Amino acid sequence: ESLFESLRLEKNIIKGTFVIYGLYDFGFIKLYNSKVEGVAVSEVNKLKNLVQKFANAILACTYYELVKEQAEERKKLIDEQKLTLLQLNILIDSMKAGILLEDGTRHIDHINQEFCEIFTIPVPADQLIGVDCSAAAEQSKHLLADPEGFVKAIDVIIEEGKPVFGDEVIFADKRVFERDYVPIYYNGQPGGHLWQYRNITLRKQQEAEVRRSEQQFHSMFTNHNAIMLLVDPVNNIIVDGNSAAEVFYGIKFSDKTYTLDYIQIATKENKTENGGVLKQGESSYFMMNQVIAGNKRKDVEIHASPIFIENKELQFLIIHDVTEREKTKKELALRETYLSAIIENHPGMFWLKNIKGEYLYVNKLNSQHFNVSEGGKEYIGKTDFNFYDKETAEKYEMEDRALIRSKKSITAEEESIVNDKTIWYEKLKFPVQLNNEIIGIGGYAFDITNRLQNNATMRLQSAAFESISHAIVITDVQGVIQWVNPALTPLCGYKAEEVIGKGMGIFNSGQHPKDFYSSLWNTIKKGQVWSQRIVNKRKDGTLYHEEETITPVLDDHGAIAQFIAIKQDISEKISMEVALTESEQRWQFALEGSGDGVWDWNAVTNRVFYSASWKAMLGYYPDEISNTLEEWEKRIHPDDKQRCFGDLNKHLAGETDIYINEHRIRRKDGVYIWI
Numbered sequence: 147e148s149l150f151e152s153l154r155l156e157k158n159i160i161k162g163t164f165v166i167y168g169l170y171d172f173g174f175i176k177l178y179n180s181k182v183e184g185v186a187v188s189e190v191n192k193l194k195n196l197v198q199k200f201a202n203a204i205l206a207c208t209y210y211e212l213v214k215e216q217a218e219e220r221k222k223l224i225d226e227q228k229l230t231l232l233q234l235n236i237l238i239d240s241m242k243a244g245i246l247l248e249d250g251t252r253h254i255d256h257i258n259q260e261f262c263e264i265f266t267i268p269v270p271a272d273q274l275i276g277v278d279c280s281a282a283a284e285q286s287k288h289l290l291a292d293p294e295g296f297v298k299a300i301d302v303i304i305e306e307g308k309p310v311f312g313d314e315v316i317f318a319d320k321r322v323f324e325r326d327y328v329p330i331y332y333n334g335q336p337g338g339h340l341w342q343y344r345n346i347t348l349r350k351q352q353e354a355e356v357r358r359s360e361q362q363f364h365s366m367f368t369n370h371n372a373i374m375l376l377v378d379p380v381n382n383i384i385v386d387g388n389s390a391a392e393v394f395y396g397i398k399f400s401d402k403t404y405t406l407d408y409i410q411i412a413t414k415e416n417k418t419e420n421g422g423v424l425k426q427g428e429s430s431y432f433m434m435n436q437v438i439a440g441n442k443r444k445d446v447e448i449h450a451s452p453i454f455i456e457n458k459e460l461q462f463l464i465i466h467d468v469t470e471r472e473k474t475k476k477e478l479a480l481r482e483t484y485l486s487a488i489i490e491n492h493p494g495m496f497w498l499k500n501i502k503g504e505y506l507y508v509n510k511l512n513s514q515h516f517n518v519s520e521g522g523k524e525y526i527g528k529t530d531f532n533f534y535d536k537e538t539a540e541k542y543e544m545e546d547r548a549l550i551r552s553k554k555s556i557t558a559e560e561e562s563i564v565n566d567k568t569i570w571y572e573k574l575k576f577p578v579q580l581n582n583e584i585i586g587i588g589g590y591a592f593d594i595t596n597r598l599q600n601n602a603t604m605r606l607q608s609a610a611f612e613s614i615s616h617a618i619v620i621t622d623v624q625g626v627i628q629w630v631n632p633a634l635t636p637l638c639g640y641k642a643e644e645v646i647g648k649g650m651g652i653f654n655s656g657q658h659p660k661d662f663y664s665s666l667w668n669t670i671k672k673g674q675v676w677s678q679r680i681v682n683k684r685k686d687g688t689l690y691h692e693e694e695t696i697t698p699v700l701d702d703h704g705a706i707a708q709f710i711a712i713k714q715d716i717s718e719k720i721s722m723e724v725a726l727t728e729s730e731q732r733w734q735f736a737l738e739g740s741g742d743g744v745w746d747w748n749a750v751t752n753r754v755f756y757s758a759s760w761k762a763m764l765g766y767y768p769d770e771i772s773n774t775l776e777e778w779e780k781r782i783h784p785d786d787k788q789r790c791f792g793d794l795n796k797h798l799a800g801e802t803d804i805y806i807n808e809h810r811i812r813r814k815d816g817v818y819i820w821i
Contacts, residue, residue: 244323244343250336252279252304264323264343265289291316303327304339315343322350360455373446373465376455379426382406385460394467396439410436411448411463427452427459433468445469494592501584503529503546545575550584553577559594570595617713623706625650625667637692637715639685650711655683666696670709673698679716691720743821747775749798754778763821765814783810783818 244261248254254277262271265286283300287293296315303310310327317323323343330338367374367386373394376385384406387399395409411434429451438444445468453462489496489509496509505525530539549556555576562569572594578586617634621627626649630642638653645652658681669676677695684690693714701707743760747753754775758768764781771777782790786809797805810818 242344244341246279246339246341246343247330248279248339248341250338252339253277254279254282255338261343264345289317289319291318304329307336314346321345321347323347363455373467375463375465376453377406377450377461377463379452379459379461384408391465394438394465410434426461445472492590494590497525497589498578499546499587499589501550501586503543503587505529506586546587549575549577549587553579553584568595569593570598572597619645619650619711619713621650621709621711623708625709627652628708634713637684637713638682638690644685653682655681655689657681657689670696670698671706673700673706679720682713690715691717745778763813763819764811770814778811781812783812786810 242260244264245256245258246254246261247256254274257271257274259271261267262269262274266289267274267282267286283297287296290296299313303313307329309329310325313325313327315323315325322345324346326342326344328340329336330340332338367376367388370388371390373391374388375391376387377383378385382405384399384404387395392398397404397408429449431447431449433445433447436444436446447466447468449464449466450461453460492509492511495511496507497505498507499505504527508525525533530542533539534542545556555574557572557574559570559572562571570593571591573589573591575587575589577584578588614631615633617637618631619627619634620629626647627645630645632642634645635641640652666676666678675695675697677693680692680694681689682692682694693716694711696709696711698706699708699710743763744755744757745760746755752775753773754777755773756771756777761768761771764771779787790807790809793802793807794805796802808820810820812818
């Protein structure tokens with residue numbers, strides 16, 4: 147009792163010393179002393195016996211409040227632990243990562259279903275509690291790209307006992323996981339292992355794709371023939387430029403640092419005239435004129451967009467030299483102007499309709515034809531029913547519908563009464579297509595009244611060809627004879643049937659070099675008239691001179707369709723010219739021999755022939771004076787000019803039979819002589 151009383155009084159000792167296990171078992175109480183030293187063993191045994199004997203009384207009278215308090219705290223702690231464990235298990239089971247918790251003996255303490263799916267374990271997670279993890283690793287290692295390395299790495303990590311984060315594990319099926327490991331300690335001693343496996347296959351694929359994209363971009367950037375620049379938008383420094391840019395601007399980006407100002411590209415502080423500006427984080431597009439290598443000016447088109455390289459934002463610039471394109475655009479605009487002018491001033495009528503038959507455009511001749519205002523504004527938006535009688539309008543409407551169905555052009559000749567005059571037209575209607583879809587109808591109409599009248603005239607002319615005295619030969623574009631008139635037979639001895647279907651080479655005399663005939667063909671194939679004297683051969687082999695003129699005949703499209711050759715025998719004329727030339731040579735020899743100066747002025751061409759003796763009389767060599775009238779005029783003495791030209795004008799006016807005048811003329815040495 148005295149011992150009990152002393153223990154009761156020392157309540158703090160009781161609270162800190164005794165732990166009671168199991169209120170249901172009063173026959174066994176375990177005691178230990180962790181705070182108070184010096185308690186005798188005999189006293190403890192006495193106390194043990196006392197407690198065993200009076201357990202109910204002790205609990206009821208002395209320890210009731212203490213036990214009740216401890217029990218409630220323990221129950222609360224257990225409930226909290228259960229709740230925490232439940233929440234932890236729910237969290238682990240719901241995680242997308244595979245979680246494995248091993249106890250100190252490497253047996254499974256907890257595992258989630260995600261872990262089972264990663265390692266294709268065909269057993270529910272709750273049935274794996276207590277399984278040996280070392281044996282499980284051996285059974286699953288075949289799933290890994292490096293089976294032995296996988297098992298060995300686990301052993302090394304556990305042996306080192308240090309946390310591991312971001313360790314990559316590659317499976318045989320190309321999946322990639324990131325493995326984390328955390329050792330668990332109880333009271334400073336190893337008590338378990340926590341593993342986490344996160345699937346990073348997609349991330350690795352994306353990283354590989356990024357690396358591949360960067361490599362492709364670098365290859366494209368380096369080798370592309372387009373001009374490319376990488377620019378730091380913060381300071382506008384050109385980070386890199388490809389070889390095309392170096393050639394274009396005539397600089398080496400590796401030699402020094404260049405900014406956008408150097409190549410005149412606008413920044414926020416320096417806008418271009420058209421407002422183009424490079425802005426950080428934004429795409430932009432503009433055009434400008436730059437000075438490039440060789441101090442040349444070029445029109446360029448600039449596309450800029452943000453790009454991230456090694457986690458740094460840059461501006462990627464693609465620069466196109468559009469000088470030729472802009473030049474072409476201007477040329478196209480000019481051509482459109484020309485085309486519009488051609489259509490407006492075309493000798494035929496031109497119009498455009500939409501598929502509803504409403505006029506969209508008519509040229510000037512349409513306006514004149516139907517007596518509407520210049521430009522045909524009255525036409526726009528209206529149909530043929532507004533301008534023609536019902537019968538004619540319905541006819542045109544049917545033509546348009548047929549054209550739309552067939553997608554083929556329609557040509558026709560038709561008669562029309564305009565201002566009480568009968569006029570014949572050749573009409574062409576054609577579909578206007580966009581992407582193989584009919585969007586409208588275009589048309590031309592030419593006044594062929596004169597042409598039809600000319601056809602009758604041509605028939606008369608054809609009859610005239612038959613009776614003309616000159617030989618006429620018509621060939622195709624290859625020079626094959628298609629038609630000859632009767633005058634050919636007296637000229638060369640051939641009948642029509644003997645030459646039709648033959649080439650013009652049948653008349654070749656062999657007297658001219660190949661270059662002569664090449665020049666002939668080059669001329670007529672260009673659509674030009676060729677006319678020269680030529681030596682040809684008759685059927686009997688004799689040679690004769692002829693004056694031949696070959697004229698190209700163009701078809702309606704402006705292409706050469708035929709050649710017409712007109713041939714005239716000039717053999718007698720040639721003989722007369724030879725005789726005349728010989729006579730003139732004898733005459734000139736006589737003049738030169740007399741010592742008199744002779745000039746011959748062609749008043750039509752204003753060219754003058756000065757004889758050698760005339761030039762020598764003035765102290766000049768033959769090649770020192772040209773054949774202009776000025777050569778004579780500028781050497782006449784100023785005091786004699788008025789009288790000299792006065793006499794000349796009288797003669798030209800027919801007032802004198804001959805022109806004769808005495809005047810002074812300056813020699814080469816400056817001295818004037820009378821002539």
